[in-house]
Amino acid sequence: MINRLPSTKELQAFLITAQHLNFTAAAHILNVTQGAVSRQVISLEEQLKVRLFHRHARGLTLTNKGYEFLPLVEQAMNQIHRAVDQVSNDKQLVKLKAPSCITPWLLPKLMTFQQAYPDIDVELTSAIKHNVNFSTEPFDAAICYGQSPQEKSLLTNLLFEEYLTPVCSASVLPIDKTTLSTDEMNDFTWLHATPQKSDWALWLKQANSSHLTADQNQHFATLDLSVSAAIQGFGIAIGDITLAKLDLESGRLVAPHTLTVASGNSYYLVRPKTMQNPSLELLIEWLI
CATH class of the missing domain: 3.40.190.10 (Periplasmic binding protein-like II)
Structure with missing residues (x-):
């Protein structure tokens, strides 16, 4: 049992370093020195009592434990960001991801939704890909294209065929x-x-x-x-x-x-079953 939980700085240092496999790149993104990033990662490894990276002359690679830890940290940090957004904004925020091709259908509906519910902000992120990974992406819901998603962790609503x-x-x-x-x-x-x-x-x-x-x-x-x-x-x-x-x-x-x-394909709105957001429920009712 670890007596002290890792700090968010240590987790962020690990996350950015793992994504780029380079202390220098991570330091640039975090706006700190390379030595500071290295020390935070070492401190995290000492707390966990495991090595997260293999250090090589030409760079870094994740250990097996590092690969195992990375998606867990991504999920935890995204949940923290959602929590901060939820309590720090006067307006209620819904983060929605959607493929770019659906914007002609979606945007008019979002505009009328915003007029009907001015206290709810919908932050739309447009993407080329038609899928989402809620454990690594900071969205409350997403519009996906294809066959109906079968993941048991998701709730799905058909938008149109x-x-x-x-x-x-x-x-x-x-x-x-x-x-x-x-x-x-x-x-x-x-x-x-x-x-x-x-x-x-x-x-x-x-x-x-x-x-x-x-x-x-x-x-x-x-x-x-x-x-x-x-x-x-x-x-x-x-x-x-x-x-x-x-x-x-x-x-x-x-x-x-x-x-x-x-x-044979359709557009679906999906969100995690664990997502409790009354504003999102209003948006889903509006869209379907």
Whole structure:
């Protein structure tokens, strides 16, 4: 049994050093000297009676105990940060992570939520990745894409299912033409949200046109980038009808084909079962 708990400075020194495996980098981030970081880590090792790092001439590596300790410290420090945020702010704070592609759907809802509940601040972090690790990331909830998460430690709410259809700017269509056959789409640049071209492949399969390929293809890292390129008239993208709803209603996008295809994926709001936040519950009710 350890008589004295490690200080937050010692834990922070270990955490930053473990993430960068370099005392100099950790010292720069923590705005202290390299010697101070080293002494804090040594003090922590002495308290725990274990070595957390292997010291090499060219750097550091974590020991087995160090690897075991790292996620526990990350989780503990995130909980401390949440607790500090909760009691130090006059307003109630909800930290939400969401993939960048969902912002056209999410932002209007967040704006009306903030108007309805001005005492609640929603801090939105946009990310390319569609998942979250609450033990290492300081979020109260996250929007995830794919299949319904099965982790027993999470509570999950379905936001909407994904339905795909071609979308483009009306400016790229021939004059006096509002629709295209699958064969006619070959004359346009296909905009892809993934290198695998999976959205186009799925839609073409349901359209009985898997044999078709485009002469010109452009790849993007995310769905929102490919749809943005479509709005600007660079070609045809496969978009989600829910995410593209506002652009379709405003005329920034048109759907040149009537076929919509269920991808089998959906968008979910997830949060830890241990998260007790009345403000978050209000936000979830608003979104679903």
